[in-house]
Amino acid sequence: MAVAALRPRALLWQALALGVVAGVIAVFSINASHHLAARHIATGFGFLSAAAPIPIGESLITYTPSVSTYGRALLIGVLNTLKVAIPGCLLATLLGTLIGIARLSPIALLARLAALYVELLRDLPLLLQLLFWYGVFQTLPAPRQAMRPLPGVFLSNRGLRVPDLVWQPGFTGVALALLGGIGLSFFLARRTALAPGLAVRLGAFLPVLLLPAATLALYRPAFRVDWPALHGFNFQGGASLSPEYAALLTGLVLYTTSYVAEIVRGGLAAVARGQWEAGAALGLPRGAVLRLVVLPQALRLIIPPLTSQYLNLVKNSSLAVAIGYQDLVSIADTTLNQTGQAIEGVALIMAVYLSISLTISLAMNFYNARLARQAG
């Protein structure tokens, strides 16, 4: 390893730098604990197992205020942050790629519209956009006058309510079978991609259908649908999407899309013109040149800045507190306010964001390295 090759003097400097950093951290923590003790402020993470009287509006796991613990409340915060961050990154990538490609379109109107979108959304503060979308969703009618675009689907200022399939134990097996089927088909499709005959190539996709169907036949779970109905103040039953979540996701996706579009455009533009011309000379249509020749080369330029945008989206989701969506920061803020343990609370927030960000960076770097290997 490189360490063995280092000269003693270089080692000394590194040790010194490490010592300085450790010293600063030590001074900080000794001072903090001294001040906290002097002011009789509670310390430690014991509060995580105490009952949390935080009302939480939407949660992916069960939660009862004043009964469940602060630890569970914070876990809900993490899940709520991921619930925005993951679909947010996927949607922003999808929309951003489309708009980035549209900006390079030979159709002038399409290119101009895409440019207008990018400039408009990129130049306005995100918080303003979030408040705007929250305001828009609040103009929806009250539950009693809810819009009913489809039977059983209600749109009101309480959010979107849709019928929900009552989850049966058998469904988990079907979902697993579906995942397995997709994986198997993917594997088969790669093996048969160059095989002659359409039937063989289509046949590779059969596991997607067959595996879940077989599992269904095996378990025969009952299909029961939970229909939403107006009951008192609000709709009960079914699955729901709150206006706060919708406003946050819409705002984050539309804002981040404008940056992703620029990254995609830049990546595509950086691929030499000769590549387009070479593709055209082979008689490939423009779409095929884009898909088979240009995009694969552009990806290597797109991935690193795209990673930054994913990280930004995750961090920007903490603006949720302004529009009442209970993400990690919102719940941690309330926690540290109720328990008075600001240092622990902020440390937890930092640890979670750091973990999410590092995971994204790691995954994207891995993907980029794989692309590089394929290219090289």
Place this chain on the structure above:
Amino acid sequence: MPRFARSLSGLAALLALLLPSLARAAPPAASPTLAAVLARGVLNCGVAGNAAGFSLPDSAGVMRGIDADGCRAIAAAVLGDQKKLKFVPTTTENRFTALQSGEIDVLVRETTWTLGREASLGLEFGVINFYDGTGFMVKKSSGVTSARDLDGATICVEPGTSTELAIADYFRVNAMKYTPVEIQDLQEIHNAFLSGRCDAYSTDSSALAGFRFTQGAHAEDFVLLPELISKEPLGPMVRKGDDKWFDIIRWVSFAEITAEELGVSSRNVESFHDTTNPDIRRLLGLEGDLGKALGLDDQWAFNVIRQVGNTGEIWQRNMAPLGLPRGLNNLWNRGGLLFAPPLR
């Protein structure tokens, strides 16, 4: 944006906790907070800055409300001039950190006195300056007349408040369900309630009355439900471990109550310079040296009454316009809870 500024001030407050403080070498005998305020010549007073009746700038930009006047009274007692004062706006979420870190000298921010807060925050409550309770406001058109009708309702609340805790308990005890919408910014909460996102808006009943008052001609469209589901005694907070400063905060408030009890107001206080009533003579520093005992001059209470007024005047100026009955916030001998120990 304000939220950004708030986050920054929270961060600054945290840093202040983490970094070594230069003031640690100060002699422990006197009050470090008093010494710092005197040296600075200005009182840093934490308020809400957005709550009608408590602290809200008027059309001329002057902070109005009983919390704002509470700050003025302390400045008048300590520095002799109610104008030697800087209002520091705080949120429900950063208020305690701001006080813990020394960014403010005292927090007068409609904060509820609870055991949990006093035992774990390193802060303590000086006195109660307002007796309140958690209430609910609904639109008249909803037809709701009692908090018991709120089963299944969506309720707007400010995160990090004791309101949250009171609602959680109330609905649990009564086996009712509700959906909270927790928004930090007061204006956004009001918007959410007005637009119908929430069926009810819950906070201290005084703040609800203030909210209704600010609706002007539409005030009649809103109903304050009769139930008060919790006791919310509000008061100023100081850091623990500075007993002299604690005494000053507490006795400034008692002086205002005593003044109302004795009939001394900002308008007539100067006419008492040759009074023979020993209670008034002690209050105004004409005899004894109560001011010195507090570490202040003998004019301390005179300055408070002359420049800010007694509890009755403060109420008339700030709460009466909101249409709030005085109720528990009257003097003890008029059916209220205001009771000051003797100044002697």
